[in-house]
Amino acid sequence: xxxxxxxxxxxxxxxxxxxxxxxxxxxxxxxxxxxxxxxxxxxxxxxxxxxxxxxxxxxxxxxxxxxxxxxxxxxxxxxxxxxxxxxxxxxxxxxxxxxxxxxxxxxxxxxxxxxxxxxxxxxxxxxxxxxxxxxxxxxxxxxxxxxxxxxxxxxxxxxxxxxxxxxxxxxxxxxxxxxxxxxxxxxxxxxxxxxxxxxxxxxxxxxxxxxxxxxxxxxxxxxxxxxxxxxxxxxxxxxxxxxxxxxxxxxxxxxxxxxxxxxxxxxxxxxxxxxxxxxxxxxxxxxxxxxxxxxxxxxxxxxxxxxxxxxxxxxxxxxxxxxxxxxxxxxxxxxxxxxxxxxxxxxxxxxxxxxxxxxxxxxxxxxxxxxxxxxxxxxxxxxxxxxxxxxxxxxxxxxxxxxxxxxxxxxxxxxxxxxxxxxxxxxxxxxxxxxxxxxxxxxxxxxxxxxxxxxxxxxxxxxxxxxxxxxxxxxxxxxxxxxxxxxxxxxxxxxxxxxxxxxxxxxxxxxxxxxxxx
Amino acid sequence: xxxxxxxxxxxxxxxxxxxxxxxxxxxxxxxxxxxxxxxxxxxxxxxxxxxxxxxxxxxxxxxxxxxxxxxxxxxxxxxxxxxxxxxxxxxxxxxxxxxxxxxxxxxxxxxxxxxxxxxxxxxxxxxxxxxxxxxxxxxxxxxxxxxxxxxxxxxxxxxxxxxxxxxxxxxxxxxxxxxxxxxxxxxxxxxxxxxxxxxxxxxxxxxxxxxxxxxxxxxxxxxxxxxxxxxxxxxxxxxxxxxxx
Numbered sequence: 001x002x003x004x005x006x007x008x009x010x011x012x013x014x015x016x017x018x019x020x021x022x023x024x025x026x027x028x029x030x031x032x033x034x035x036x037x038x039x040x041x042x043x044x045x046x047x048x049x050x051x052x053x054x055x056x057x058x059x060x061x062x063x064x065x066x067x068x069x070x071x072x073x074x075x076x077x078x079x080x081x082x083x084x085x086x087x088x089x090x091x092x093x094x095x096x097x098x099x100x101x102x103x104x105x106x107x108x109x110x111x112x113x114x115x116x117x118x119x120x121x122x123x124x125x126x127x128x129x130x131x132x133x134x135x136x137x138x139x140x141x142x143x144x145x146x147x148x149x150x151x152x153x154x155x156x157x158x159x160x161x162x163x164x165x166x167x168x169x170x171x172x173x174x175x176x177x178x179x180x181x182x183x184x185x186x187x188x189x190x191x192x193x194x195x196x197x198x199x200x201x202x203x204x205x206x207x208x209x210x211x212x213x214x215x216x217x218x219x220x221x222x223x224x225x226x227x228x229x230x231x232x233x234x235x236x237x238x239x240x241x242x243x244x245x246x247x248x249x250x251x252x253x254x255x256x257x258x259x260x261x262x263x264x265x266x267x268x269x270x271x272x273x274x275x276x277x278x279x280x281x282x283x284x285x286x287x288x289x290x291x292x293x294x295x296x297x298x299x300x301x302x303x304x305x306x307x308x309x310x311x312x313x314x315x316x317x318x319x320x321x322x323x324x325x326x327x328x329x330x331x332x333x334x335x336x337x338x339x340x341x342x343x344x345x346x347x348x349x350x351x352x353x354x355x356x357x358x359x360x361x362x363x364x365x366x367x368x369x370x371x372x373x374x375x376x377x378x379x380x381x382x383x384x385x386x387x388x389x390x391x392x393x394x395x396x397x398x399x400x401x402x403x404x405x406x407x408x409x410x411x412x413x414x415x416x417x418x419x420x421x422x423x424x425x426x427x428x429x430x431x432x433x434x435x436x437x438x439x440x441x442x443x444x445x446x447x448x449x450x451x452x453x454x455x456x457x458x459x460x461x462x463x464x465x466x467x468x469x470x471x472x473x474x475x476x477x478x479x480x481x482x483x484x485x486x487x488x489x490x491x492x493x494x495x496x497x498x499x500x501x502x503x504x505x506x507x508x509x510x511x512x513x514x515x516x517x518x
Numbered sequence: 519x520x521x522x523x524x525x526x527x528x529x530x531x532x533x534x535x536x537x538x539x540x541x542x543x544x545x546x547x548x549x550x551x552x553x554x555x556x557x558x559x560x561x562x563x564x565x566x567x568x569x570x571x572x573x574x575x576x577x578x579x580x581x582x583x584x585x586x587x588x589x590x591x592x593x594x595x596x597x598x599x600x601x602x603x604x605x606x607x608x609x610x611x612x613x614x615x616x617x618x619x620x621x622x623x624x625x626x627x628x629x630x631x632x633x634x635x636x637x638x639x640x641x642x643x644x645x646x647x648x649x650x651x652x653x654x655x656x657x658x659x660x661x662x663x664x665x666x667x668x669x670x671x672x673x674x675x676x677x678x679x680x681x682x683x684x685x686x687x688x689x690x691x692x693x694x695x696x697x698x699x700x701x702x703x704x705x706x707x708x709x710x711x712x713x714x715x716x717x718x719x720x721x722x723x724x725x726x727x728x729x730x731x732x733x734x735x736x737x738x739x740x741x742x743x744x745x746x747x748x749x750x751x752x753x754x755x756x757x758x759x760x761x762x763x
Contacts, residue, residue, distance in 0.1 A: 165573065168572070168573050169571060169572040169573040169575055170572075171572075172571075172572030172573055173571055173572050184629040184630070184631065184694075185629035185665065188665065201629065201694045202629075202694075265631065265633075265664070266631070266664075266665065267663060267664075267665065300633070300634055301633055301634070301637050301641075303643065341646075373634075374634055377740065378722060378740060410688075410722050411722075411723075415538065416538050416571060416575055417536065417537070417538045417571065417577045420538075420569075420571040420572075420577055421577075482641070483663070
């Protein structure tokens, strides 16, 4: 599949630069841990719940060691020491800890080997559950494969039970993927809320219990519609790896998972989030969860024609980061978007150029294609027209994860009927244009191919520059989305800790070892 | 003058509405939609489309003639009365009236993560061919981005000695944006700087009337650009300066 006849050597040079960029950051990642990484270890050791002040137990444990200045050792050895003291009973250890009967700092630390032996039965339980989930997902996907381009819609009522009603209706209307949008601002919380929630703003809190409720509802709809309905949430912001761990346990299928997005659009500190991202992607690789990256958002602040190459460059970088976390290509849902001003002449041709280019450069990736938002005006009828063009570009270029545009974009979170009309639109276009792609060839000196070649060449040049300056510098200089972020600025930097020589992360070690065997 | 909606004949009152009801798409569902339409003031409602959209819900498209009319002569709305000048005119008037740069700061405040609106007004490139404030001579524009807390916004306003505060708000459900907007006014009052700055709100669903109601000096909705905001701000600053003198 090489309709655009893009130069293979240029693509290869882009990949080599991207690998160098990611390798540099990985050197930094390897020397650090974060409070969120360590809380994730707690969760994967089976520690959950909150204390009487609603503070999650993983936060309590990690905060104590952090405040004592010892988090550089990792939480694993402390949990192991606590378990040893309470005859390997996690329940007894945790209740003694929350009651203030035992302080982690007072525990006699164990050797790495002894700690691992003690922790094995704990993490084996969780990891077995994650593997089981992976198996169930595969079985259901084999049994109910559904359409090739998956239709993705969001629900965002704030109330998980209301979300369930909307999600089930959406699945019945033909949606293949349901994302539960998070409550505004959750990405900036340095903890994960606990339990069922029925109030949120602009979305519903991501909690493990909410995950479980929605998963059960979508499993019911899977049987009913004979299509495996996938569930999406957001492992972004300050709790990337924790959300990934919860999603793995509750069999979510797709996670938004992109540090670059957090840095640029949520002002998360770059050091913090690259460290968090690595562990979260490692968990996603282990659990078979597709990641979605957020390059599409660049074009909401930067111009979609002038800055198209930054999207491609970022996709190369995200691919390189994903490889480091051992994610296979089949789980790399790289993002891009249909955001060119529709009043520009030939805008549709430029959109097709970008989408086809992404398809050909990342042939095995389940590309996530985002609808127009920036040039949607409130004229719902015009928006419906724009979304039809977007749906055509999606089918023409065989995108994988098709996030449907809503005619009421920029007015309110979608009504049930908005979603219904969007699904009707997408299904009709998919059917009407079904084999069109097979018939399309692009003129060698035509507008579409020329545009793709231009964007690829610009991306190569940009990657070359970022390779020399380093990614941290590039982010400081506002290379992506025209947004500048300082190395020491943003949220969450205080949660970054340099690893001691004897740092030990029992979960990361285990996952890395198992994934390297595959 | 009394007016009614226009379909193809003056004052025919024709409108289209679409909605979802939690009922079946059958005869009694259609009747329910008609009854609802009549209660909304529509004569002879015509349910032109009905379709089951899953899990006990149905979607309706209804045409009809509204019985209501509107007397336009008695309408009074609060709108920004100052004229809109060009960028060059604005630059010239600042140069003539002030011996310093005018400082604008802007942000999507509270938990709001949307930046399209504030970027359209402030960033160099602007929107739809209208350059943003960053490109204006004699204006110093600081775009603080999204999810800026009101406290931080006020702190920055003091540090940067801002003349004009631009607050971008996207309307979400449960009116969280309104509380947030009011909270900013309270903070500015508590810091005793409310009357020292111009406070302007903007966003797709923001109107001048709403902004005034919430204690802002002005509000700008869709299809308003940097020159609209800057014209109002500069003329108002000049007006205030003269009042003091």
